[in-house]
Amino acid sequence: MHIESDTKLDFKDVLIRPKRSTLASRSEVDIRRDLSFKWSGRHYEGVPLIAANMDGVGTLAMARAFIANGNGLTVALTKHYPVEALVDFYKKEGNAAVWYSIGTSDKDTEKLDAFLAQGGKLDKLCIDVANGYAEPFVDFVRKMRAKLPDATIMAGNVVTGEMVEELILSGADVVKVGIGPGSVCTTRRMTGVGYPQLSAIIECADAAHGLKGLVCADGGCTVPGDLAKAFGAGADFVMLGGMLAGHDQCEGKIVKTKDGKFVEFYGMSSATAMGKHAGGVAEYRASEGKTVQVPYRGDVTGTLQDMLGGLRSSCTYVGAVRLKELSKRTTFIRVTQQINNVFGAV
Numbered sequence: 001m002h003i004e005s006d007t008k009l010d011f012k013d014v015l016i017r018p019k020r021s022t023l024a025s026r027s028e029v030d031i032r033r034d035l036s037f038k039w040s041g042r043h044y045e046g047v048p049l050i051a052a053n054m055d056g057v058g059t060l061a062m063a064r065a066f067i068a069n070g071n072g073l074t075v076a077l078t079k080h081y082p083v084e085a086l087v088d089f090y091k092k093e094g095n096a097a098v099w100y101s102i103g104t105s106d107k108d109t110e111k112l113d114a115f116l117a118q119g120g121k122l123d124k125l126c127i128d129v130a131n132g133y134a135e136p137f138v139d140f141v142r143k144m145r146a147k148l149p150d151a152t153i154m155a156g157n158v159v160t161g162e163m164v165e166e167l168i169l170s171g172a173d174v175v176k177v178g179i180g181p182g183s184v185c186t187t188r189r190m191t192g193v194g195y196p197q198l199s200a201i202i203e204c205a206d207a208a209h210g211l212k213g214l215v216c217a218d219g220g221c222t223v224p225g226d227l228a229k230a231f232g233a234g235a236d237f238v239m240l241g242g243m244l245a246g247h248d249q250c251e252g253k254i255v256k257t258k259d260g261k262f263v264e265f266y267g268m269s270s271a272t273a274m275g276k277h278a279g280g281v282a283e284y285r286a287s288e289g290k291t292v293q294v295p296y297r298g299d300v301t302g303t304l305q306d307m308l309g310g311l312r313s314s315c316t317y318v319g320a321v322r323l324k325e326l327s328k329r330t331t332f333i334r335v336t337q338q339i340n341n342v343f344g345a346v
Helices: 060-069 083-093 106-117 135-147 161-169 187-191 197-210 224-232 271-278 300-318 323-329 336-342
Strands: 014-016 033-036 043-046 049-051 074-076 098-102 124-128 152-158 174-177 214-218 237-240 254-257 260-266 291-295 332-334
Touching: 014 224, 014 300, 049 060, 060 074, 060 083, 060 300, 074 124, 083 098, 083 106, 098 106, 124 135, 135 152, 135 161, 152 161, 152 214, 161 174, 161 197, 174 197, 197 214, 197 224, 224 237, 224 300, 224 323, 300 323
Parallel strands: 049 074, 049 237, 074 098, 098 124, 124 152, 152 174, 174 214, 214 237
Antiparallel strands: 014 332, 033 043, 254 260, 260 291
């Protein structure tokens, strides 16, 4: 047994300290990034926000909305679409706005082979598991790198620097960072495993950038200010679930009650998801997600405007002309200890 006594922080534990700026308007800020990928040799240019590969978020309708937005936003598609629907989308819309998502089962690999055999052409692959520390997962990343040498591969999830390095050296271009921070994830409660998201991003970004790899902060963002904190901590991409739930593009059932309209939203390790896609929760495991009803929010366009506007505003407060400069201009102020002291907590 070992105890680490260093303080680890979440988004709620800090604020960004403002600094002098020459910027006169948010319109002067460029929140697009031009990123190069270590293994695929490809480039990405756009606003580095990704819709999470969850039912009700990583949808084809969300991808079409992101394409219409024109800012280079991308969607990690839920892996539960049939092959025919995916092939049709890729042929009509191209692959610039989407990541093809896959697990590590034989069924996932067979589906990918069928997609490729039917003419599907992907340039971005998201390999997604709850526990990125298992050796078979690392082997699977190596296998996919050999199978798709020209594809940009994003893999995760992990929360520590040494595992980020392992995945990058095994062929991942981008490593997803986050265990348990999501709004409908109960992994921390069910297993006791996790890592405060802000500290995880800082440590993992440092490890990845030393190897010319990238990181995607996955989970924990609840307001636009959290996006700025994630990018300020060193994230190259930020993946969003709950912040994009409840919109028309989520393809979810709208429920009307006396309190208003709501849309069902659930974690992909929840009993709801496993009942829908795997016939129920297997006897050897437990649900590590929950199902909630989020308020119906209409079209996603307004929410995207709030997110991007908030991010631009954050940059003006610290004098970052480009999003790339935000991490260099960010000083975090810890606020939780001050709040705790008011109530006499240790």
